[in-house]
Amino acid sequence: MAxxxxxxxxxxxxxxxxxxxxxxFRLGPGxxxxxxxxxxxxxTTVLRxxxxxxxxxSGEILLNxxxxxxxxxxxxxxxxxxxxxxxxxxxxxxxTVEGNVTFGLHRWPARERAARxxxxxxxxxxxxxxxxxxxxxxxxxxxxxxxxxALAPKPELLLLDEPFSNLDVELRERLGLxxxxxxxxxxxxxILVTHDQQEAFAMADEIGVMHxxxxxxxxxxxxxxxxxANRFVADFIGQGVFLPxxxxxxxxxxxxxxxxxxxxxxxxxKGCAVDVLIRxxxxxxxxxxxxxxxxxxxxxxxxxxxxxxxxPSGGTALSLVPSHHDHALGEKIxxxxxxxxxxxxxx
Amino acid sequence: MSAHALPERKxxxxxxxxxxxxxxxxxxxxxxxTLCVLVAIPLLVVASSLLHPDRETWRHLxxxxxxxxxxxxxLLTLGVSVAAGILGTGLAWLTAVCDFPGRRFFSxxxxxxxxxxxxxxxxVLVGLLDFTGPIATLLRQWFGPEVRLPPIRSxxxxxxxxxxxxxxxxxxxxRHAFLSQGKRAxxxxxxxxxxxxxxxxxxxxxxARPWIAGGVALVAMExxxxxxxxxxxxxxxxxxxxxxxxxxxxxxxxxAQLASLLILFVFVVLFLEQRLRAGMRYTPTGRSAGRERxxxxxxxxxxxxxxxGAVLTVAFIVPVGQLLWWALGVAAQDLDLRYWAYLxxxxxxxxxxxxxxxxxxxxxxxxxxxxxGALTDAMVRFATLGYAVPGAVLAIGIYLPIAWFxxxxxxxxxxxxxxxxxxxLAGTLLAMLSAYLVRFxxxxxxPLAAALQRITPSMDEAARSLGLCSRQLIQRVHLPLLKGGxxxxxxxxxxxxxxxxxITLMTRPFGWDTLATRIFEMTSEGEWxxxxxxxxxxxxxxxxxxxxxxxQTER
Numbered sequence: 001m002a003x004x005x006x007x008x009x010x011x012x013x014x015x016x017x018x019x020x021x022x023x024x025f026r027l028g029p030g031x032x033x034x035x036x037x038x039x040x041x042x043x044t045t046v047l048r049x050x051x052x053x054x055x056x057x058s059g060e061i062l063l064n065x066x067x068x069x070x071x072x073x074x075x076x077x078x079x080x081x082x083x084x085x086x087x088x089x090x091x092x093x094x095x096t097v098e099g100n101v102t103f104g105l106h107r108w109p110a111r112e113r114a115a116r117x118x119x120x121x122x123x124x125x126x127x128x129x130x131x132x133x134x135x136x137x138x139x140x141x142x143x144x145x146x147x148x149x150a151l152a153p154k155p156e157l158l159l160l161d162e163p164f165s166n167l168d169v170e171l172r173e174r175l176g177l178x179x180x181x182x183x184x185x186x187x188x189x190x191i192l193v194t195h196d197q198q199e200a201f202a203m204a205d206e207i208g209v210m211h212x213x214x215x216x217x218x219x220x221x222x223x224x225x226x227x228x229a230n231r232f233v234a235d236f237i238g239q240g241v242f243l244p245x246x247x248x249x250x251x252x253x254x255x256x257x258x259x260x261x262x263x264x265x266x267x268x269x270k271g272c273a274v275d276v277l278i279r280x281x282x283x284x285x286x287x288x289x290x291x292x293x294x295x296x297x298x299x300x301x302x303x304x305x306x307x308x309x310x311x312p313s314g315g316t317a318l319s320l321v322p323s324h325h326d327h328a329l330g331e332k333i334x335x336x337x338x339x340x341x342x343x344x345x346x347x
Numbered sequence: 348m349s350a351h352a353l354p355e356r357k358x359x360x361x362x363x364x365x366x367x368x369x370x371x372x373x374x375x376x377x378x379x380x381t382l383c384v385l386v387a388i389p390l391l392v393v394a395s396s397l398l399h400p401d402r403e404t405w406r407h408l409x410x411x412x413x414x415x416x417x418x419x420x421x422l423l424t425l426g427v428s429v430a431a432g433i434l435g436t437g438l439a440w441l442t443a444v445c446d447f448p449g450r451r452f453f454s455x456x457x458x459x460x461x462x463x464x465x466x467x468x469x470x471v472l473v474g475l476l477d478f479t480g481p482i483a484t485l486l487r488q489w490f491g492p493e494v495r496l497p498p499i500r501s502x503x504x505x506x507x508x509x510x511x512x513x514x515x516x517x518x519x520x521x522r523h524a525f526l527s528q529g530k531r532a533x534x535x536x537x538x539x540x541x542x543x544x545x546x547x548x549x550x551x552x553x554x555a556r557p558w559i560a561g562g563v564a565l566v567a568m569e570x571x572x573x574x575x576x577x578x579x580x581x582x583x584x585x586x587x588x589x590x591x592x593x594x595x596x597x598x599x600x601x602x603a604q605l606a607s608l609l610i611l612f613v614f615v616v617l618f619l620e621q622r623l624r625a626g627m628r629y630t631p632t633g634r635s636a637g638r639e640r641x642x643x644x645x646x647x648x649x650x651x652x653x654x655x656g657a658v659l660t661v662a663f664i665v666p667v668g669q670l671l672w673w674a675l676g677v678a679a680q681d682l683d684l685r686y687w688a689y690l691x692x693x694x695x696x697x698x699x700x701x702x703x704x705x706x707x708x709x710x711x712x713x714x715x716x717x718x719x720g721a722l723t724d725a726m727v728r729f730a731t732l733g734y735a736v737p738g739a740v741l742a743i744g745i746y747l748p749i750a751w752f753x754x755x756x757x758x759x760x761x762x763x764x765x766x767x768x769x770x771x772l773a774g775t776l777l778a779m780l781s782a783y784l785v786r787f788x789x790x791x792x793x794p795l796a797a798a799l800q801r802i803t804p805s806m807d808e809a810a811r812s813l814g815l816c817s818r819q820l821i822q823r824v825h826l827p828l829l830k831g832g833x834x835x836x837x838x839x840x841x842x843x844x845x846x847x848x849x850i851t852l853m854t855r856p857f858g859w860d861t862l863a864t865r866i867f868e869m870t871s872e873g874e875w876x877x878x879x880x881x882x883x884x885x886x887x888x889x890x891x892x893x894x895x896x897x898x899q900t901e902r
Contacts, residue, residue, distance in 0.1 A: 104813030
């Protein structure tokens with residue numbers, strides 16, 4: 001039942017404005033994909049193109065290998081079997097929870113319909129709320145109803161537009177995990193749109209980072225963090241700073257904190273000036289190290305402390321240090337490089 | 348949008364581009380534009396007589412009636428606005444913020460006077476307080492024949508009647524403002540050392556100012572538009588001036604001239620009102636949950652219910668009681684076939700107008716949803732401007748072009764076929780209904796636009812993604828969600844048309860008497876008792892929207 005989705009060089013323009021350009025990705029059956037990017041990057045438009053609410057200006061969208069969108073041809077949304085959970089949930093205020101969930105089941109026999117409602121409400125943990133109206137529910141409950149409603153007609157593909165943005169942080173994390181479980185349990189292919197990377201990491205198997213209408217990188221969370229394809233991704237995902245460095249040879253770069261060993265893009269040749277991405281976990285606190293840096297800011301995070309350090313050259317770096325290493329502002333502490341993945345971009 | 352996309356297009360298509368959206372002719376825009384034209388025609392016709400004054404008519408008006416009309420209109424509008432403003436705000440403060448015995452009862456019952464048309468309150472007051480009325484007679488019996496009440500048929504009397512009938516507008520809006528501003532602001536005031544009275548004057552009142560002023564602007568517009576009440580009190584203002592110029596002097600130019608002046612006054616008020624509305628939009632309304640009321644003690648605890656009770660008695664209980672008393676007295680003789688004919692015509696007319704206007708307003712609301720943008724917004728605002736135009740002005744503004752068209756038609760028929768034709772449009776229901784449409788479109792549009800706003804675009808899309816086609820979408824999502832708005836719009840227009848007097852009086856087909864025109868006819872002969880029977884029917888109809896309203900606002 002689960003579908004695979006493929007976008008081939010999809011573009012969308014509104015009048016003069018190009019909102020999505022040359023966007024391609026492929027998502028296998030039962031996978032959860034995520035489009036991640038700052039607001040206004042075009043990620044929601046991509047979702048609406050897949051749902052069929054907008055027509056593509058160029059390129060092609062395939063569902064199970066069947067073209068559903070190409071310029072001049074668009075299967076209407078009601079015939080795509082694509083479910084959608086909206087950012088504002090878009091529950092029908094005149095219908096009860098049961099009425100909302102069965103809304104898309106109007107062609108089903110009554111007995112199966114009733115069974116499906118029971119099954120779904122059990123799945124999202126809303127048994128006993130059949131007769132409630134949307135306004136009587138909390139935000140999290142409304143979100144579950146929206147999910148149940150979208151899942152009810154057994155869609156080939158489920159789209160979720162910022163599903164947690166209206167909820168508070170704690171609820172967000174819990175529902176995120178629950179949602180992933182439900183999707184995996186039902187074996188549904190899903191695409192999620194969010195600007196929150198923690199949400200993307202927690203939910204998705206594959207993540208596409210978008211910026212200015214273009215897909216920057218389509219990858220797993222691990223690789224997005226440790227092997228970003230370009231500066232935007234490096235900057236957008238996780239924390240870190242760029243430090244200037246010089247390429248020594250094909251697998252070594254020297255920065256002021258020492259020499260880094262590893263592979264990096266081949267465009268950088270010997271003597272080439274590069275910017276090297278240093279994550280907070282790349283700098284380890286080590287009292288025995290001769291390399292000293294001054295603490296200019298500290299943020300207590302419970303298990304660890306995030307120190308902002310001033311390097312001898314005057315540059316700044318971040319370091320994530322176990323919480324019991326409590327140092328005062330202005331204090332000089334010893335640091336050591338511990339880099340697994342060298343990320344460098346030509347200057 | 349398309350004009351920008353294709354700059355190489357030639358000039359003529361720029362005009363067509365206005366009606367296009369993404370290259371296609373937009374029926375929605377055409378519809379909105381047509382409505383704007385329909386509103387613009389009477390306004391332009393009337394305004395053009397301001398730009399091209401007929402010197403003869405003008406001099407006659409200026410010499411004879413104009414100074415008095417201007418003085419009366421200004422005095423009355425100002426007096427009623429101030430009085431209704433103070434009365435409405437005071438009552439709103441008492442019922443929204445304070446607590447005293449009977450508060451819950453008064454908070455809804457003080458809206459009841461809305462059910463009485465001002466001219467009904469007016470003629471009951473005149474009947475009661477006139478020289479020959481029961482009260483004056485009683486006073487003379489008790490205290491001797493020299494005892495006189497101040498003359499009721501005066502500007503003061505008209506102002507009293509209008510204030511009692513119109514203060515609920517201010518009351519409603521001010522009450523909403525006081526309820527929604529919450530207690531937090533007042534607590535800030537208390538923590539800064541303000542007494543209760545200072546808190547009211549320096550915090551609550553300024554915060555509620557846009558709403559109060561909006562209510563007062565409504566009152567001012569209703570007063571400027573009022574025809575029936577001033578007719579009852581024999582206190583000539585522009586509206587009765589227009590009517591007399593038309594029906595007594597048979598001078599359409601004079602009537603149009605007066606209408607054009609009245610419209611100037613209206614636009615001043617309208618301009619102020621629109622600016623205040625903008626203010627309402629930007630004023631934040633804090634959460635009002637968990638509020639505590641100011642419990643009145645001592646003198647206030649006694650005076651507040653007495654005051655509220657006195658207002659309710661004078662504005663509603665006494666007029667209704669007197670109406671019923673009179674109606675019972677004449678029912679045996681007047682409750683005949685003719686009465687049922689008045690009632691039937693009123694109901695038929697109101698039903699037709701409610702259907703037509705609600706349908707039009709619904710289309711207008713959809714047009715706005717379909718084509719969002721500043722241009723559409725401006726056109727919708729213009730199309731719903733008619734609520735501010737007095738009925739007497741609209742009657743003239745609709746009648747003049749129709750008479751012109753009929754003359755053209757009759758001339759044409761004579762020339763072409765050598766046959767004597769009658770007027771095609773004048774004195775038809777069509778002319779009447781289009782005047783109602785212009786006047787009451789806003790009344791229907793407001794609840795419908797609000798209802799449609801509740802159907803977010805994502806709800807449409809959710810329904811689509813769940814497999815519904817357009818027809819099913821309308822049937823299963825839009826209709827159920829719009830039902831309440833449609834019913835409200837129909838009721839409001841229905842009742843407004845039943846109560847409407849000047850348009851009905853001036854544009855009705857010959858012999859088409861309704862309840863309202865019957866009231867006018869009877870009151871202009873001083874037969875208050877016989878006007879009471881049709882007024883009772885209007886009261887019953889008028890109670891329906893008030894009950895709807897109290898259900899919404901009661902807390």
